Amino acid sequence: xxxxxxxxxxxxxxxxxxxxxxxxxxxxxxxxxxxxxxxxxxxxxxxxxxxxxxxxxxxxxxxxxxxxxxxxxxxxxxxxxxxxxxxxxxxxxxxxxxxxxxxxxxxxxxxxxxxxxxxxxxxxxxxxxxxxxxxxxxxxxxxxxxxxxxxxxxxxxxxxxxxxxxxxxxxxxxxxxxxxxxxxxxxxxxxxxxxxxxxxxxxxxxxxxxxxxxxxxxxxxxxxxxxxxxxxxxxxxxxxxxxxxxxxxxxxxxxxxxxxxxxxxxxxxxxxxxxxxxxxxxxxxxxxxxxxxxxxxxxxxxxxxxxxxxxxxxxxxxxxxxxxxxxxxxxxxxx
Numbered sequence: 001x002x003x004x005x006x007x008x009x010x011x012x013x014x015x016x017x018x019x020x021x022x023x024x025x026x027x028x029x030x031x032x033x034x035x036x037x038x039x040x041x042x043x044x045x046x047x048x049x050x051x052x053x054x055x056x057x058x059x060x061x062x063x064x065x066x067x068x069x070x071x072x073x074x075x076x077x078x079x080x081x082x083x084x085x086x087x088x089x090x091x092x093x094x095x096x097x098x099x100x101x102x103x104x105x106x107x108x109x110x111x112x113x114x115x116x117x118x119x120x121x122x123x124x125x126x127x128x129x130x131x132x133x134x135x136x137x138x139x140x141x142x143x144x145x146x147x148x149x150x151x152x153x154x155x156x157x158x159x160x161x162x163x164x165x166x167x168x169x170x171x172x173x174x175x176x177x178x179x180x181x182x183x184x185x186x187x188x189x190x191x192x193x194x195x196x197x198x199x200x201x202x203x204x205x206x207x208x209x210x211x212x213x214x215x216x217x218x219x220x221x222x223x224x225x226x227x228x229x230x231x232x233x234x235x236x237x238x239x240x241x242x243x244x245x246x247x248x249x250x251x252x253x254x255x256x257x258x259x260x261x262x263x264x265x266x267x268x269x270x271x272x273x274x275x276x277x278x279x280x281x282x283x284x285x286x287x288x289x290x291x292x293x294x295x296x297x298x299x300x301x302x303x304x305x306x307x308x309x310x311x312x313x314x315x316x317x318x319x320x321x322x323x324x325x326x327x328x329x330x331x332x333x334x335x
Contacts, residue, residue: 007067007098007109009033009041014104020046021071021102029071030055031100034064035113041067052086059093061226061320063193065113067096072108077101079110087111094193120191122158122184130220131179140219150176158184178213182323186217186225189322197324199331203277209325228314228321230330235275236293236314237268239305245290257287264291274310 009017013033020029030048033041047068048054059068068090070083079087079099087097087110096113100106128151131137138144153169160167161184171177185196200206210229218225246265249258264283271278276288293311306312318324 007039007041007096007107009044009104009107013041013044016044017069017071017100017104018102020044021104024049024071028073030058031069031071032058032062032066032095033069034066041069041107044069052082055086056089056093059090059095062093062095063195063320063322065094065193067098067109067113069098069100069107071102072099073102077106077108079108084110114193119162121162122187122191124155124158124162127158127183127187128154130183131176136220140216147174147176150180153177153180154183157181158188161185161188178209179217182209182213182217183220186221186323190225195322195324197326197331199326199328201328203327206325206327214323225323226321227323227325228317230318230324230326231275231277231314232330233295233311234292235277236311237264237271237274237291238293238298238311239268239308240299240303241294241297242268242291243305245287252290253287257284260284260287261291271310274314 017031020031024046027050029046031044032047033044036042047058055068055070070086072079072083077099083099090097091111094114096109097111098107098109100108129135131147131151131154133144133146149171153171153175156167156169157180169177171180181198185198188194189196198209200209206229210227214225214227242265245252245261249261253261260283263281264279264287267279268274276282293309300306303309
């Protein structure tokens with residue numbers, strides 16, 4: 001019989017907890033701690049104070065195994081009914097839950113976290129039903145057409161997720177390949193708090209995935225998908241560098257590109273994405289080189305525009321996504 005995990009904190013982590021509780025001045029504090037290979041709690045950080053909904057949101061957004069600990073002040077060190085109910089909500093998202101004393105010395109784990117080895121397998125027949133003649137796809141589309149090859153591919157992708165290993169699939173135009181790999185990829189990532197990566201060779205296919213296929217899968221599954229389109233850093237504008245270029249436009253470009261720079265500045269005030277693909281025009285390379293995000297001159301958190309930085313915000317979306325859409329160049333550069 002295996003021993004029950006102890007979920008211990010190091011002395012330095014206990015001190016971090018004590019400081020966090022002290023700074024909260026009487027409010028309950030939620031700490032999110034990771035797990036090492038021995039099930040020790042590591043890196044506790046404050047993620048919420050006295051706000052149960054915020055704590056549930058943290059559990060929903062967290063993709064790594066861990067435990068949410070809420071500071072407890074009562075002498076009997078027993079969870080309240082409200083804390084027990086909170087723990088059940090946290091558990092649904094795969095995180096463990098427990099209470100911790102204000103000095104960090106005592107921990108009571110109410111719900112153990114899901115472990116990496118305890119994968120939730122895909123129910124292949126059920127997900128195939130979504131795109132079968134009797135499924136939801138037929139109800140969503142008047143022009144629905146049953147595609148045997150699509151259903152076979154979906155089953156193969158789902159079996160590969162369940163068993164592990166590799167699968168190589170070749171399918172002709174009109175098979176419906178995107179849905180066949182998207183549906184099991186998304187469900188596996190959501191159920192197991194993992195990340196699925198879809199890599200394409202063309203921008204057109206990326207746009208099809210994010211504007212057409214992913215929204216369709218959301219309708220089929222009846223829930224939102226946390227996805228992110230991953231682009232190289234140089235695709236994003238740097239707000240700080242744009243301001244610098246605007247203040248030195250004549251020195252940098254003379255009169256030749258001043259109008260183009262003003263167009264970029266006007267666009268930057270409206271764009272939500274901040275990348276080249278969101279532009280209605282293609283800027284000249286000379287101008288873009290002066291305003292693009294560049295790791296060599298990035299100030300990081302010291303930048304006055306850090307909170308509005310499109311590149312940094314894109315990185316945050318990537319870190320919380322279940323599904324990443326990338327191109328082959330980015331995939332292989334990070335391999």
